[in-house]
Amino acid sequence: MSEIRSFVELVQSIYGTKDFIPLHEPRFDEKEKRYLAQTIDSTFVSSVGEFVDKFEAAISNYCGAGKAAAVVNGTAALQVALRIAGVNNKSEVITQALTFVATANAISYNGASPVFVDVDYDTMGLSPLALRNFLNEFGELRETGAYNKSTGKRISAIVPMHTFGFMCRIDEIVEIANEWNIPVVEDSAESLGSSYKGKHSGTFGLMGAFSFNGNKIITSGGGGAIVSSDPQFANKAKYLTNTAKVPHAWDYYHDEIGYNFRMPNLNAALGLAQFEKLNEFIESKKTVYEIYCKELDSGSFRMKEIPVDTEWNYWLFPVEFQDQESKNKFMEYTNSNNVMTRPIWQLMYKLPMYENSQRDAQINTKLLAERIVNIPSSAKKV
Ligand SMILES: *Cc1c(COP(=O)(O)O)cnc(C)c1O
Secondary structure, rough: OOOHHHHHHHHHHHOOOOOOEEEOOOOOOOHHHHHHHHHHHHOOOOOOOHHHHHHHHHHHHHOOOOOOEEEOOOHHHHHHOOOOOOOOEEEEEOOOOOHHHHHHHHHHHHEEEEEEEEEEEOOOOEOHHHHHHHHHHHHHEEEEEEOOOOOOEEEEEEEEEEEHHOOOOOHHHHHHHHHHOEEEEEEEEOOOOOOOOOOEOOOOEEEEEOOOOOOOOOOOOOOEEEEOOOHHHHHHHHOOOOOEOOOOOOOOOOOOOOOOOOOOOHHHHHHHHHOOHHHHHHHHHHHHHHHHHHHHOOOOOEEOOOOOOOEOOOOOOEEOOOOOHHHHHHHHHHHOOEEEEEOOOOOOHHHHHHHHEEOOOHHHHHHHHEEEEOOOOOOOOO
16 A cells, blocks of 8 residues: 555645645646637637648657648547548458547548457557458458448458557558558547657557547647558548538538538647647656656556657556456545546447447457556646
8 A cells, every 4th residue: 555655645745735636637827828819809719710721730840750631539530531431331450459539439420330359469559460360261352342241341451450559560551451451541530749669659550540639749728630651531521521522712512421510720729739739748748758657667556668769759647457356446545535446348249239239359458458547647737
């Protein structure tokens, strides 16, 4: 217990307060207020405005993607990226059960079914080995694409998720996906600022989806973006999320059923001010992470190691426990002492809507679900 008590004291000293300390809170200063005031003064608060263009350009330049389309949230970004990748109501999409529910929901919104394949223990993201095994057992490559022999459905996409900003073995996943002629859409909601072997999250597959929700590394209030190194896909995303309106000076003509998923200019103003501080946030979070590592190097829990080849954005810090009992004790004590800690998500196949989804043995997924807890990870207050 004294170990947990000193953990609570450590967190309080890092953030300089004994008040409630959340897992992740945003940091704002005058810049956000300035950009927001500018937006209001301009009257362009809604779906048209210069901050949307600036924010999209900032995100795509930073990631080295060809282009970005800013949208209302990360879930919508994933939903539309999957539709563009060809996912429909006759499809299956391979993803991981160790994720936030939005990943699976975005698949469902397209009428498709998720299939859950195991993650790697070190990265906590989709495992290339498990993916290969699944496809070797159930996949059948036909002229029109890859099919699941056990269901007869087309496997229309693979969605790896970069958990807490750790990068999965995305190069191997893309290689396997190419062999099977299946497009990859990265769920990069948590990994803006992370890269793998020098290349940014979201730029490995056909498209990547970011989130700028309030708990993410930068926030636009609510928001998301679809990025792609091929501008064709980002343009298509822009058009579909803008009601599929065919550009014309005055005519309202729409040639398919699109969405009203554009990011408002007001949100883009907030997002841009935040984006301009992304590197500072990463630096500050790294400092906090290193304090934790130094102080928590022994005992019943330890910081999960950053996987090789990942340049981490330090979004949310995972701590690894040896057993469930010590984990539960830790969560009880910290949460009743004003320090928020949280277990990893309930696995997708434990939720009623996905309990019948096809899945493999989920060996690492289950171990991680038992052992991983997130601890306060905000940047320091300035
Ligand atoms: C946050 C998140 C999303 C969805 O983003 P929203 O902006 O909240 O819709 C999707 N996938 C993962 C893994 C996330 O963490």
